[in-house]
Amino acid sequence: MPRNGDEARRRLQQAALELFAEQGFDQTPVEAIAARAGVTERTFYRHFADKREMLFDGEGELRDQLVQALAAVPDGTKPMPALLAAFHQTVPLFESNRPFTEPGARLIARTPALQERSLAKQALLVRALTAALQDRGVNARTALLCAQAAMGTFAIATHRWMDDPSVTLHNHLDQAFRELRLATAALK
Amino acid sequence: MPRNGDEARRRLQQAALELFAEQGFDQTPVEAIAARAGVTERTFYRHFADKREMLFDGEGELRDQLVQALAAVPDGTKPMPALLAAFHQTVPLFESNRPFTEPGARLIARTPALQERSLAKQALLVRALTAALQDRGVNARTALLCAQAAMGTFAIATHRWMDDPSVTLHNHLDQAFRELRLATAALK
Numbered sequence: 001m002p003r004n005g006d007e008a009r010r011r012l013q014q015a016a017l018e019l020f021a022e023q024g025f026d027q028t029p030v031e032a033i034a035a036r037a038g039v040t041e042r043t044f045y046r047h048f049a050d051k052r053e054m055l056f057d058g059e060g061e062l063r064d065q066l067v068q069a070l071a072a073v074p075d076g077t078k079p080m081p082a083l084l085a086a087f088h089q090t091v092p093l094f095e096s097n098r099p100f101t102e103p104g105a106r107l108i109a110r111t112p113a114l115q116e117r118s119l120a121k122q123a124l125l126v127r128a129l130t131a132a133l134q135d136r137g138v139n140a141r142t143a144l145l146c147a148q149a150a151m152g153t154f155a156i157a158t159h160r161w162m163d164d165p166s167v168t169l170h171n172h173l174d175q176a177f178r179e180l181r182l183a184t185a186a187l188k
Numbered sequence: 189m190p191r192n193g194d195e196a197r198r199r200l201q202q203a204a205l206e207l208f209a210e211q212g213f214d215q216t217p218v219e220a221i222a223a224r225a226g227v228t229e230r231t232f233y234r235h236f237a238d239k240r241e242m243l244f245d246g247e248g249e250l251r252d253q254l255v256q257a258l259a260a261v262p263d264g265t266k267p268m269p270a271l272l273a274a275f276h277q278t279v280p281l282f283e284s285n286r287p288f289t290e291p292g293a294r295l296i297a298r299t300p301a302l303q304e305r306s307l308a309k310q311a312l313l314v315r316a317l318t319a320a321l322q323d324r325g326v327n328a329r330t331a332l333l334c335a336q337a338a339m340g341t342f343a344i345a346t347h348r349w350m351d352d353p354s355v356t357l358h359n360h361l362d363q364a365f366r367e368l369r370l371a372t373a374a375l376k
Binding site for chain 2: 048078079080081084106112113116117119121123141142144145146148149152153156160176177178179180181182183185186188
């Protein structure tokens with residue numbers, strides 16, 4: 001038996017990833033995940049609301065880090081550069097979670113129900129970033145427009161990094177935001 | 189009884205909007221919608237997969253129009269201006285659907301399950317636009333980045349137009365894309 005809650009949590013995540021890969025997400029009951037992790041179903045539900053939530057475990061921490069990082073960006077920084085600076089601050093979190101999030105991302109990409117949840121989580125992040133920009137004095141309309149464009153570009157950068165870890169996430173971020181600037185510069 | 193399929197469809201949509209407003213989306217069974225529209229449940233299911241789908245009825249037509257409009261943009265037009273031009277082509281569709289989509293949008297905004305579906309539909313549009321850009325010779329990475337940023341900005345413009353119809357959707361579109369260009373120009 002795991003010695004503490006954190007270890008149980010990690011074992012449950014590992015067991016879930018193995019089982020999802022072996023027999024598919026839909027075909028894996030919570031009971032089987034708990035059994036492979038050597039814990040009870042009750043322990044599973046102490047850590048996760050359901051098996052979908054296991055794959056989005058880092059989202060709350062990511063949101064908190066982003067909001068804090070955005071608040072810490074020097075006053076007077078414009079919204080898009082401020083958002084990019086905040087995303088750079090979350091790179092260590094992505095790097096340490098990669099062993100879990102990389103197989104998770106592949107699973108999400110091929111499971112429609114998980115894609116819907118992923119999009120909903122992304123929308124929550126957009127909302128949090130919009131509010132955080134407003135706290136910096138940005139008006140509501142501009143805040144939403146920037147938070148949404150930046151969040152989409154951030155997601156593209158992290159997906160590219162999942163596909164190609166030979167380039168750092170920092171570099172993928174700078175590259176994706178540069179592409180966004182160049183593409184939108186063509187608008188008159 | 190409605191005289192033809194199109195009329196039954198419109199009556200079902202009207203009945204659904206009334207009932208959703210009166211008693212809530214979750215509390216309205218398909219049976220009640222069919223009854224108010226004066227048709228059988230079987231007729232309902234001939235027109236709609238479920239009651240959620242009723243609110244996204246125009247999505248297939250919108251996707252087709254966008255893809256065709258994008259293909260018709262003059263060769264050599266860069267991705268973001270090409271996307272904006274395609275969005276302008278769909279304004280008549282939005283204008284004619286407004287009596288149904290405006291209450292629908294309010295309902296979606298306050299119903300989490302509908303928001304998830306709405307985000308999934310938007311993701312499908314991003315995918316269709318990405319493919320349509322690739323057909324124009326744009327590389328896959330740039331196509332996805334542009335389609336996503338443009339789709340998000342398009343959604344913002346249509347929401348602003350729902351809130352403020354005193355300005356045309358054409359003007360909301362131009363304004364939102366101008367804001368995107370100005371915001372991203374601050375990136376170095």
